[in-house]
Amino acid sequence: MFLEEILEKGGLLDKLTSLDGPSGYEGEVRNFIKEKIAPYVDEIFVDRMGNVIAHKKGNGKRVIIDAHMDEVGFIITGYNNDGTLRFRALGGINAKIIPSKTVLIGPDKIPGVIGAKPIHLQDKAPREKGLTYDDCCIDIGTYSRSEAEKLIELGEYVVFDTEYDEFGEGLVKGKAFDDRMGCLILMEALKESYNADIYGVFAVQEEVGERGAFIASLNVKGDIGIALEGTICADMPNIPKHLSATEVGKGPAISIMDRTSIFDTDIAQDLMELGNELGIIHQRRKAIAGGNDAATFHGTGEGAKIATLSVPCRYIHSAVSVASKSDITNTIKLLVAYLKTL
Numbered sequence: 001m002f003l004e005e006i007l008e009k010g011g012l013l014d015k016l017t018s019l020d021g022p023s024g025y026e027g028e029v030r031n032f033i034k035e036k037i038a039p040y041v042d043e044i045f046v047d048r049m050g051n052v053i054a055h056k057k058g059n060g061k062r063v064i065i066d067a068h069m070d071e072v073g074f075i076i077t078g079y080n081n082d083g084t085l086r087f088r089a090l091g092g093i094n095a096k097i098i099p100s101k102t103v104l105i106g107p108d109k110i111p112g113v114i115g116a117k118p119i120h121l122q123d124k125a126p127r128e129k130g131l132t133y134d135d136c137c138i139d140i141g142t143y144s145r146s147e148a149e150k151l152i153e154l155g156e157y158v159v160f161d162t163e164y165d166e167f168g169e170g171l172v173k174g175k176a177f178d179d180r181m182g183c184l185i186l187m188e189a190l191k192e193s194y195n196a197d198i199y200g201v202f203a204v205q206e207e208v209g210e211r212g213a214f215i216a217s218l219n220v221k222g223d224i225g226i227a228l229e230g231t232i233c234a235d236m237p238n239i240p241k242h243l244s245a246t247e248v249g250k251g252p253a254i255s256i257m258d259r260t261s262i263f264d265t266d267i268a269q270d271l272m273e274l275g276n277e278l279g280i281i282h283q284r285r286k287a288i289a290g291g292n293d294a295a296t297f298h299g300t301g302e303g304a305k306i307a308t309l310s311v312p313c314r315y316i317h318s319a320v321s322v323a324s325k326s327d328i329t330n331t332i333k334l335l336v337a338y339l340k341t342l
């Protein structure tokens with residue numbers, strides 16, 4: 001595996017994160033992934049929800065490895081008389097971080113800017129509490145409702161317009177690290193050979209309630225389910241160390257529990273022991289906030305033993321995230337090594 005190449009500007013991660021795929025609109029991402037993984041799997045199936053299920057046949061345990069294709073974004077809900085657009089979130093995006101962000105709208109990638117009243121003109125309440133979605137609009141450069149209606153349809157999706165790049169010492173920045181990181185790791189893992197019966201699930205609509213993975217879990221019943229994520233990270237100077245869920249540069253994060261799951265201690269222990277044995281740096285995810293697709297695999301049918309393996313990402317669910325290249329490569333190495341033990 002030439003892992004460094006896939007993380008360079010113009011490499012696989014750049015291509016994945018540059019695709020548009022908010023919840024419910026994952027088509028671009030789905031088509032790209034299907035094409036790239038086809039040479040490495042025995043069969044590919046797309047269910048009615050739009051999940052991609054890739055099967056590598058084996059004789060051992062039935063293992064589901066999940067990464068979700070969707071990213072947080074927005075959806076157009078209306079027009080203003082001045083030609084600007086009304087919108088709401090697809091997934092969990094804090095309204096405080098959205099003003100002045102550049103966005104792309106729909107498959108034609110029409111550029112826009114999220115606008116808000118300048119701070120000079122704001123009353124005390126929005127200054128202290130922050131703006132809401134009702135205080136913002138998307139400016140596409142039109143001057144009337146009729147002009148805007150000709151360009152943009154109601155229900156059109158919106159994503160952040162962010163360029164992927166390398167910076168600092170071994171870091172990368174870009175949009176949609178949650179969860180194109182997981183997609184990248186799963187795509188690389190599918191290139192290897194295993195004894196276990198592997199089902200790679202590239203799921204839809206995780207950011208709006210794990211909807212795609214729920215359907216996949218009904219159709220693919222596994223003994224083990226592993227969710228791959230780009231996860232929260234708060235290793236910042238104003239946050240006490242014990243409140244930092246994960247730290248960039250400290251390796252893949254192995255979850256203990258979250259809002260929807262308590263993860264299997266045996267799998268977690270196996271992952272940590274394997275990491276120690278192979279010299280793959282890793283960490284425990286200390287926060288229990290959030291949730292992911294793993295919950296659907298142990299809460300459906302007979303259930304499955306589950307684990308979550310994540311890449312720490314700063315500033316998640318915003319216009320740009322930051323991650324460490326070494327964390328990404330170590331996550332791939334640890335996952336592949338674990339699967340080869342089954």
